[in-house]
Amino acid sequence: MSDEWPEVSDPVRMLIRRAAEQVLTPPEAWIEDMHDAALGGVGMTAIAEDPVLAEGTRRTNLANIMHWAASNVSRPGERVTANVTPEILDSVRDLVRRGLDESALDSFRTAQSVAWRLWMELCFELTDDAALLRELLAVTSLSISTFLDDTVATMTERMSAERDELVRGTHAQRRTTVALLLEGAPIPLSRAETQLGYRLSGVHTAAVLWADGTDAAPELESAAAELSRIAGRPGLTVVASAASWWMWVPGDLSARSVPEHPTIRIALGRSGSDVEGFRRSHFEALTAQRVLSRPVHRRRIVGFDEIRLISLLDTDRPLVDDYVADVLGDLRTASAELRSTVRTWIGLQCNTARTAEELYTHRNTIIRRLARAEDLLPRPLRENLLDVAVCLEILEWQVPAR
Numbered sequence: 001m002s003d004e005w006p007e008v009s010d011p012v013r014m015l016i017r018r019a020a021e022q023v024l025t026p027p028e029a030w031i032e033d034m035h036d037a038a039l040g041g042v043g044m045t046a047i048a049e050d051p052v053l054a055e056g057t058r059r060t061n062l063a064n065i066m067h068w069a070a071s072n073v074s075r076p077g078e079r080v081t082a083n084v085t086p087e088i089l090d091s092v093r094d095l096v097r098r099g100l101d102e103s104a105l106d107s108f109r110t111a112q113s114v115a116w117r118l119w120m121e122l123c124f125e126l127t128d129d130a131a132l133l134r135e136l137l138a139v140t141s142l143s144i145s146t147f148l149d150d151t152v153a154t155m156t157e158r159m160s161a162e163r164d165e166l167v168r169g170t171h172a173q174r175r176t177t178v179a180l181l182l183e184g185a186p187i188p189l190s191r192a193e194t195q196l197g198y199r200l201s202g203v204h205t206a207a208v209l210w211a212d213g214t215d216a217a218p219e220l221e222s223a224a225a226e227l228s229r230i231a232g233r234p235g236l237t238v239v240a241s242a243a244s245w246w247m248w249v250p251g252d253l254s255a256r257s258v259p260e261h262p263t264i265r266i267a268l269g270r271s272g273s274d275v276e277g278f279r280r281s282h283f284e285a286l287t288a289q290r291v292l293s294r295p296v297h298r299r300r301i302v303g304f305d306e307i308r309l310i311s312l313l314d315t316d317r318p319l320v321d322d323y324v325a326d327v328l329g330d331l332r333t334a335s336a337e338l339r340s341t342v343r344t345w346i347g348l349q350c351n352t353a354r355t356a357e358e359l360y361t362h363r364n365t366i367i368r369r370l371a372r373a374e375d376l377l378p379r380p381l382r383e384n385l386l387d388v389a390v391c392l393e394i395l396e397w398q399v400p401a402r
Helices: 010-023 028-039 051-074 086-097 102-126 130-168 170-183 189-196 217-231 274-292 304-313 317-333 336-347 352-358 363-376 385-397
Strands: 203-211 236-241 244-250 264-268 301-303
Touching: 010 051, 010 102, 010 130, 028 051, 028 102, 051 086, 051 102, 051 130, 051 236, 086 130, 086 236, 102 130, 170 189, 170 236, 170 274, 203 217, 203 274, 217 244, 217 264, 244 274, 264 274, 274 301, 274 304, 301 304, 304 385, 317 336, 317 363, 317 385, 336 352, 336 363, 336 385, 352 363
Parallel strands: 264 301
Antiparallel strands: 203 244, 203 264, 236 244
């Protein structure tokens, strides 16, 4: 690190400290703006659509902001050291394991532009002295850009080292073989089976297993072992990131047959045959993962069949929201208990007695709830069962619009 750094006057140091203290407790809107910018940039689709990579990017961006701000509270105006924590190194490792290169780090540059805009707003609120403001903006612009350059350079070096390590390991061969299969490359079946140690003919069910945090290898291994035990034969696992594994097990496996794990979430594709089933089931599991990863959900396991309709309707949010509002009317904002009762009743072919049994509720209570739903709906329930069922399913899985 170079010793050349501009001298900062005491009044500007004080201003930097005051502004940095505010950054340490940022409004939620600031954080969301930075995350949206980081994940919405050109070439970020692969990261934004992967829940584990997207969450790792959010954590890293926020950690960088907090590190820079904390440093400027304790040592305002001084050069900030690169932010290299175990969590950030895990994010770098995840990017490499997904086959992404250093261009994935552009997200931090995009977030920097948003952070700088918000920082300038703070600075203009703290002083209207032109000389102080000029010095304040000059030194902090240099500080932010230098800090980010140093951090990205360190992460780039780590990505290179991680890539070299993977190339030397058996994981790289397995990951490469799986990637070729998923891309539909004409790899000989016998060669792929030898490299994977897994039979590709017959029926498979794909799963994605992931944790909310990092350093989850023991829990992921335990959950994967449980899936193999239920399937009755060992499965194929690929380490997708520090917090997620891809898995295939022989045979037909449903979400209902898999017990919930306390720390690991699991998304299952439908069973499929041979190499085509291997591919299709995996992509379905990834789709199910994206739905289950939404913060509105507390469930820990889901099968593609449960969210198939939602995945088809999830392409145009404004139109879907209008559809739900038109069909459900005031039922849309009713209690979750009331909506769940109607959803269960329709799913059980409008059988009130079976609905009462399913919800462990007295039959008369179910009747009262259905009557209440009738009052809230724009059209009679029995005249619009299909649309109501679809809209209730959407609300079950969809994160409310901000």
